[in-house]
Amino acid sequence: MNGVHPMWLRPGPIPGLAGGDALIEGDDPLLDTVRAEARAAGMHVAEAAASDGALAPQVRISIDRAGTPAGFAVTGDGERTVVVAGGASGALYGWFELVRRAATGRLHEPGTTRHEPTQAVRILDHWDNVDVHPVMGQVERGYAGGSIFFDAGRVRDDLSRVHEYGRLLASIGIDRVAINNVNVHAREARLLTDDLADVARIAAELRPWGIRLHLSVSFASPIVLGGLETSDPLDARVRAWWRETADRVWAAIPDFGGFVVKADSEGQPGPFAYGRDHADGANLLAEAVALHGGLVHWRAFVYNHAQDWRDRTTDRARAAFDHFTPLDGRFADQVIVQVKHGPMDFQVREPVSPVLAAMPRTRVALELQVTQEYTGQQRHAVYLAPMWREVLDFAPFGAGSPPVADLTATGGGIAAVSNVGDDAFWTGHPLAQANLYAFGRLAWDATLDPAAILDEWIALTFWSGASLDREVAAVVHELLDASWQTYESYTAPLGVGFMVTPGTHYGPSVDGYEYSPWGTYHFADRDGIGVDRTVATGTGYAGQYPPPWRETYESLDTVPDELLLFFHHVPYTHRLHSGSTVIQHIYDTHFAGADAVDAMVAAWASLEGRVDDAVFARVRDRLAEQQRSAREWRDQVNTYFLRKSGIPDGRGRAIFA
Numbered sequence: 001m002n003g004v005h006p007m008w009l010r011p012g013p014i015p016g017l018a019g020g021d022a023l024i025e026g027d028d029p030l031l032d033t034v035r036a037e038a039r040a041a042g043m044h045v046a047e048a049a050a051s052d053g054a055l056a057p058q059v060r061i062s063i064d065r066a067g068t069p070a071g072f073a074v075t076g077d078g079e080r081t082v083v084v085a086g087g088a089s090g091a092l093y094g095w096f097e098l099v100r101r102a103a104t105g106r107l108h109e110p111g112t113t114r115h116e117p118t119q120a121v122r123i124l125d126h127w128d129n130v131d132v133h134p135v136m137g138q139v140e141r142g143y144a145g146g147s148i149f150f151d152a153g154r155v156r157d158d159l160s161r162v163h164e165y166g167r168l169l170a171s172i173g174i175d176r177v178a179i180n181n182v183n184v185h186a187r188e189a190r191l192l193t194d195d196l197a198d199v200a201r202i203a204a205e206l207r208p209w210g211i212r213l214h215l216s217v218s219f220a221s222p223i224v225l226g227g228l229e230t231s232d233p234l235d236a237r238v239r240a241w242w243r244e245t246a247d248r249v250w251a252a253i254p255d256f257g258g259f260v261v262k263a264d265s266e267g268q269p270g271p272f273a274y275g276r277d278h279a280d281g282a283n284l285l286a287e288a289v290a291l292h293g294g295l296v297h298w299r300a301f302v303y304n305h306a307q308d309w310r311d312r313t314t315d316r317a318r319a320a321f322d323h324f325t326p327l328d329g330r331f332a333d334q335v336i337v338q339v340k341h342g343p344m345d346f347q348v349r350e351p352v353s354p355v356l357a358a359m360p361r362t363r364v365a366l367e368l369q370v371t372q373e374y375t376g377q378q379r380h381a382v383y384l385a386p387m388w389r390e391v392l393d394f395a396p397f398g399a400g401s402p403p404v405a406d407l408t409a410t411g412g413g414i415a416a417v418s419n420v421g422d423d424a425f426w427t428g429h430p431l432a433q434a435n436l437y438a439f440g441r442l443a444w445d446a447t448l449d450p451a452a453i454l455d456e457w458i459a460l461t462f463w464s465g466a467s468l469d470r471e472v473a474a475v476v477h478e479l480l481d482a483s484w485q486t487y488e489s490y491t492a493p494l495g496v497g498f499m500v501t502p503g504t505h506y507g508p509s510v511d512g513y514e515y516s517p518w519g520t521y522h523f524a525d526r527d528g529i530g531v532d533r534t535v536a537t538g539t540g541y542a543g544q545y546p547p548p549w550r551e552t553y554e555s556l557d558t559v560p561d562e563l564l565l566f567f568h569h570v571p572y573t574h575r576l577h578s579g580s581t582v583i584q585h586i587y588d589t590h591f592a593g594a595d596a597v598d599a600m601v602a603a604w605a606s607l608e609g610r611v612d613d614a615v616f617a618r619v620r621d622r623l624a625e626q627q628r629s630a631r632e633w634r635d636q637v638n639t640y641f642l643r644k645s646g647i648p649d650g651r652g653r654a655i656f657a
């Protein structure tokens with residue numbers, strides 16, 4: 001598209017595929033999509049085998065209705081490849097697997113591989129508003145310009161960008177998109193009713209890619225839109241209103257996916273106002289979508305956001321577990337309880353939420369944040385897949401028990417907040433495209449290795465002419481591979497979190513949230529730092545984990561260093577398992593983190609003239625800002641702790657006390 005970066009799907013002929021013959025058999029709109037893609041890749045496409053059996057095609061794609069519709073098998077013999085899919089969506093995903101193989105030189109690799117999505121539900125949530133919010137802009141926590149769906153107070157007339165987005169998402173296996181912000185303001189509430197015809201136009205752009213559209217809805221819709229005086233989930237009029245509304249939505253959009261709800265959370269309306277609980281609230285909507293095969297993603301992000309900082313008995317980390325686990329078993333089949341990966345709020349380091357394993361009779365989804373709200377806001381290059389890998393691998397019941405990826409696989413699946421906007425690079429920072437790519441790949445196959453995903457993304461993205469420049473690939477890999485740990489090292493230490501500028505959440509402000517109502521404190525004083533969340537002397541949060549984790553986190557002997565300050569308040573002189581003291585660790589990591597960013601800047605500079613000029617310039621500028629910001633983080637954090645503790649850096653480096 002004009003002026004818009006193609007991300008990982010280059011337009012035009014694909015080396016390896018172009019010029020070859022493709023036989024794509026079957027009758028389905030998604031197969032028409034595959035045929036169009038094959039033609040665009042430069043292949044000669046036939047729909048039926050030649051009767052005389054002449055000319056075996058290089059690529060053959062067919063459907064055998066075995067296995068799940070989205071699954072497929074690929075068999076290569078060194079010269080040709082056959083894809084046999086369970087259904088039309090599997091044929092589409094199989095095609096994009098061939099594109100990946102072509103980019104990584106494995107097109108006709110001999111042997112058979114089977115591919116099935118490990119997560120049954122794979123959804124991206126947009127926090128897009130129709131209107132531009134005076135503080136947040138159009139996309140809440142968006143760092144890539146305005147919305148690709150909405151402009152000038154309505155659904156865009158030109159949705160070609162949405163069409164292209166659907167193509168990109170299909171290529172990584174995403175099959176659902178919620179198009180509007182979970183904070184549903186007055187204008188956005190009306191998407192559900194007044195704007196249905198326009199929402200249907202968005203759905204039509206996503207449909208050829210096998211993607212179903214979802215809407216975030218306000219729990220107060222019966223009042224705001226329906227003219228009722230209540231949205232009590234047990235009120236017969238409220239129930240009828242939701243059923244009729246859902247019927248109208250599905251009449252307009254037959255493959256509509258369902259609703260996303262943020263209720264009783266950060267000021268959004270919910271069932272608590274009527275003395276009802278979240279099962280009552282979610283089941284109200286489940287009843288409305290049930291007939292249509294819809295889903296209700298009900299978010300578990302419920303906590304007291306108006307806490308008195310003097311109150312040491314309330315712990316925000318406990319809230320989702322305390323609210324939701326007593327309701328296990330009461331949610332209807334259509335309800336997916338959507339749980340953020342950590343108990344707080346998408347920090348660079350948090351323990352994995354204990355809620356994910358505590359509701360065995362509920363469909364639970366893992367929620368990740370691809371948009372980099374707390375991880376550098378797409379001004380810092382931070383490849384998040386290694387963090388997600390740790391979350392997916394976490395085994396709540398100890399080594400050898402099913403990991404988080406297995407717990408969500410057949411139930412609620414995986415969800416993430418998108419990082420895409422109308423920016424020419426889609427994601428603001430061109431290297432942030434890797435996060436969107438990696439999210440889709442991990443949602444499809446939760447066992448993939450982040451480094452391998454990174455290489456695959458690099459191979460698809462950094463083509464020059466017909467091939468990949470190996471040196472460029474090596475530099476980009478090196479730059480991103482450990483960038484999550486680098487970001488962690490120059491920001492809030494040892495799992496304590498936050499220390500960001502209130503409101504924007506960008507840049508350091510060590511005490512920014514310390515006396516706020518948000519429940520996000522570090523409790524640093526002259527002697528020590530950290531939050532005591534033990535059962536013995538603290539808030540008891542550690543006790544929300546099953547064994548062995550509750551004991552692991554409870555004890556200073558076993559708590560992992562990187563989570564020390566999430567679970568314990570310790571003196572600055574406390575010795576970590578690494579051998580360093582807390583204060584020396586803070587100094588060392590902050591110097592090392594800023595140095596690592598210097599190295600990233602130098603590495604990228606070496607690519608001038610070897611990558612696309614516009615990409616080069618944008619990344620260079622963002623890295624310059626990351627360097628400035630990392631130094632600011634280093635100096636503010638180090639200075640703060642030197643002033644508090646009075647303990648000098650053991651290596652005598654410059655700290656501004």
Ligand code: GCU
Nearest residue numbers: 140141182183262301345373
């Ligand atoms: C964070 C974020 C908000 C968002 C909220 C949510 O707190 O700062 O902008 O609304 O998460 O996930 O609902």
